[in-house]
Amino acid sequence: MKTTILIINHNGRALLEKSVPAAEAAARAVEDCQVAVVDDGSADDSVSYLIHHHPEVKVLTYRHRGFGPACNEAVASMVTEAVVLLNSDVVVSEDFLPPLLEDLSRDEVFAVGCKFLNPDGSLTDALGNRTSGEWRRGLLHLHHETDPVKLAExxxxxxxxxxxxxxxxxxxxxxxxxxxxxxPFYWEDVDLGYRAWARGWQVWYEPASVVYHDQGGTIGRLFRNREIETISARNAVLFTWKNLLEPRLFGRMLAAQARWTADDVLISDQPPRARALWAALARVHAAARRRAEEQRERVVPDSTILSRARGKPW
Amino acid sequence: MVTEQAENPERVLLLTFARRGEEDVIRGARAALQEAHPGATAFAVATTESEPALRAAGISELVTLDGSRSASAVLREVAARRPTAVAVVYSDSAWQGHLKLEIVALWSRARAIYRCGPDGSRQAMTRASLWASVAVKGLQAALRLGAGALAAGTAFCWLRTAQALSGGNRADRA
Structure with missing residues (x-):
């Protein structure tokens, strides 16, 4: 399977020094695999670093538009069967690619996720492993597995x-x-996975593909914590508005979202959910358009998606 | 055997949303209450989030509000324990939010009412001033709820209309 490892970078020159050599070593372990870096309008010397130190790496330079659009444009321009998408703050293990591509070769599979470890090899608070979700209190609440036994499957x-x-x-x-x-960030990967399940495809977790992630390495440098919280909460609302099509469940979630606005008085110092609701309202038109598109393609109902995504191990 | 409680029948109720990592706020409030009511036994209303912090701060007598029983049952239990004093622990010194806890404080019918800041400060308040705070915050909550309903209602109408106009749902047809 012709494969491209695609690293997305924005002002991450220091991060590239670790992530690119690791990706190159991993690419050499399989046939027909190249490494490409998308530079999303960096103001630092990321591009010149790549040209001088990693001449075999294909470099795509775009003006800064954010993670999602940069990925979309890069993937659209490539001639490859499989893409392995990496953040610039992710360092892969040398043998992470073969198990990932083996899983991906199954007919029903759309995407496969890696096993994320902290840079020191620990699992504490590591996000993105064996993900699942549950509709609760107006949102899809995400769960990232941390049990080492379950993470071995x-x-x-x-x-x-x-x-x-x-x-x-x-x-x-x-x-x-x-x-x-x-x-600019968060929830686009949840949305992609959910929509894949909704079309009858599958998303898998592969524990043999180990990567090391310095969490907050990119976003944490560029945004304040409160800003990150608000954007994340707004996107969680937009995810619900776009993807939750079952009328009864949708009505219940929106009623719960309405109640958030009183939480600052009823409780105190809540996550900025009320602000997130108003921020989401500014994008309601776009969400409605996407919802209509999503409805046309949907073949698996909401109630089935989450249970399928918690299916049995291979 | 004479228990400590029998020697000093005073019971103080501590109300807080403090979570794990905020044990010092609870300890500070407890110390402030001990000054006013030496030897009194402390108990607290705990949520699933605050319970670990309360236990870590040394309060083991807890009335738990965890969804397994109704809020009114919890309120009845609090009143049945007849606290002599109640303290609401706020996360800021402007005494914002915490309406739910203020309502519990009113319901407890304790004679002495305090509010404690995150720095361990303590301020006595009258029942009338607590009533006033509950009334103002209740109005604030109602207004916010109205605004929230407006936002969510607008979104609901907009999204459902777009969904209806776009035609059938393949999953539903299947």
Missing amino acids: TCPQLYANGGAMAFRRERWNALGGFDDLYH
């Missing part, structure tokens, strides 16, 4: 963390890639 999951995932390019194009409704 190859199994379905709700979505593959966009920090390190492999997918089939053809199906990515059919899904339209990452949705810029969630610009």
Whole structure:
């Protein structure tokens, strides 16, 4: 399977020094695999570093538009069957690629996610492993497995963390890639995985494909914590508005979202959910358009998606 | 055997949303209450989030509000324990939010009412001032709820209309 490892970079020169050599070593372990870096309008010397130190790496330079649009444009321009998407703050293990591509070769699979470890090899608070979800209190609440025993199984999951995932390019194009409704970051990978399940495809977790993730390495440098919380909460609302099509469940979630606005008085110092609701309202038109598109393509109902994504291990 | 409680029948109720990592806020409030009511036994209403912090701060007598029983049952239990003093622990010194806890404080019918800041400060308040705070915050909550309903209602109508106009749902047809 012709494969491209695609690293997305924005002002991450220091991160590239670790991630690119690791990706090159991993690419050499399989046939017909190249490494490409998308530079999303960096102001630092990322591009010149790549040209001088990694001449074999294909470099695509775009003006800065954010993670999702950069991925979409890069994937659309490539001639490859499989893409392995990596954040610039992710360092892969040398043998991470073969198990990932083996899982991806199964007919029903759209994407496969890696096993994320902290840079020191620990699992504490590591996000993106064997993901699942539950509709509760107005939102899809995401769960990231941390039990080492459960994390040893190859199994379905709700979505593959966009920090390190492999997918089939053809199906990515059919899904339209990452949705810029969630610009600038967060929830685009959850959305992609959910929509893949909704079309009858599958997303898997592969524990043999180990990557090391310095969480917050990119976004944490560029945004304040409160800003990150608000954008994440807004996108969680937009995800519900776009994807939850079952009328009764949708009505219940929206009623719960209405109640959030009183939480600052009833409780105190809540996550900025009320602000997130108003921010989401500014994008309601775009969400409605995507909802209509999603409805036309949906073959699996909402109530089935989450249970399928918690399916049995292979 | 004479228990400590029999020697000093005073019971103080601590109300807080403090979570794990905020144990010092609870300890500070407890110390402030001990000054006013030496030897009194402390108990607290705990949510699933606050329970670990309360236990870590040394309060083991807890009335738990965890969804397994109704809020009114919890309120009845609090009143049945007849606290002599109640303290609401706020996460800021402007005494914002915490309406749910203020309502529990009113319901407890304790004679002495305090509010404690995150720095361990303590301020006595009258029942009338607590009533006033509950009334103002209740109005604030109602207004916010109205705004939230407007936002969510607008979104609901917009999204459902777009969904209806776009035609059938393949999953439903299947």
